[in-house]
Amino acid sequence: MPKETFLRLPEQKQETVMRAAIGEFMRCGFEKANVGTIAKNAEIAKGSIYQYFENKEELFRYALEWAVRFFATEYGQQYSRSVTDLFEFFRESAEPMMRQIQTEYELAVFVQEVFLGHYNNVARDLTEVMLRSVDGIMLGMIRQGKENGSIRCDISDELLVKFMEGASMRLKEDILRRAKEEGNSAFQNGFAEYETEMNALIELLKNGMGAKE
């Protein structure tokens, strides 16, 4: 948790600091990230950083927390209506994700990278928490799907979660990489292309890759 001083700052300034920190962590990784540079980019003195946070690690942790909360408040409502069908949920969550990447590229990639287990040295426990939370949401949907007969019952919930998450994560990674390569021009013609891919992926999750005789 940051010190009181930071929390008393106007939100605008908090945001500037957070974005400066996230930018530096993204470019350099945790160890090589330079607190001085973060301060410079946020247009404050290095000493101020230590007025706000106990140390570099706390800064990192709070930056992640901040980014997650940012998305939750900014895009949260889009998920809130209760979609009960797992596949439908999947399809529907794709567009906001791409929109996030488009408008908040750095934040989105930062969160995703921590989630994927980079920054393991600093944030092993944070990753753990995030993973468990996603697992929980999916697990609920899978159970529901089994009940209403849309998901097969002969395979354990846990494996189904892994299966689903693995496949979707790989696609996410791909989208991120592409966004990284193409920069701002990615997705400017909308998401039609990825919609096709997403539909195909859902098809695969539903019906698998084996040919039907």
Add this chain to the structure above:
Amino acid sequence: MPKETFLRLPEQKQETVMRAAIGEFMRCGFEKANVGTIAKNAEIAKGSIYQYFENKEELFRYALEWAVRFFATEYGQQYSRSVTDLFEFFRESAEPMMRQIQTEYELAVFVQEVFLGHYNNVARDLTEVMLRSVDGIMLGMIRQGKENGSIRCDISDELLVKFMEGASMRLKEDILRRAKEEGNSAFQNGFAEYETEMNALIELLKNGMGAKE
């Protein structure tokens, strides 16, 4: 590439150095890994490390190369017989993998972690190369599967690769985590448990998770 001096060393000694390096990188990550400690654990002088390698990064890179080659020569023949069926290949490659984890835990995890994109700062390009190589192998099998009618043709090869890799990677991660938690006692009763899971995963890849009406 290491300096000639290193390559002239008796293999036993090379191995000691490599294992010391990998151990330290695993425990501390790249930046925090201490060259002095590596030297101490390998029972050589710090100066010798620099007689062998240009710098810390080269040491890291070669350690990875060494580990990959170690597995290739140690377990390579098991993959060599040409399995043509993708799913069969999948099933067959599982056991050697688990055996590797059991006997060469640290090396296996090291390679896997680089592969998963940790150590991104140092090894972005290495990760790229490894990924592409695995993609290539899978791609070949998928094409073959499409030809011989075991894999559906209406979905692009690339997506099928992602799908397959994603799902399997998640399972691997899980196995690794479990091995980490249980230490040496994991798998001591054989792999029966995971065999069941693996079969279920293959089922999923083939037929998906949707209930058949």
Add this chain to the structure above:
DNA sequence: GTATAATGTGACCAACAAGTCATATGACTG
């Protein structure tokens, strides 16, 4: 057995950057 080359060694150096602190600023109080 001596000369020469190759390798081993660890004290040392230089760079860097996290974190500190004495001081400056300025807002608020009465």
Add this chain to the structure above:
DNA sequence: CAGTCATATGACTTGTTGGTCACATTATAC
């Protein structure tokens, strides 16, 4: 306006560690 408190600042301290190098040791050649 004096006094107090919260905050801002950046020069400085301090510890760390990658990398070097002068010297020691061992192997090789002749």
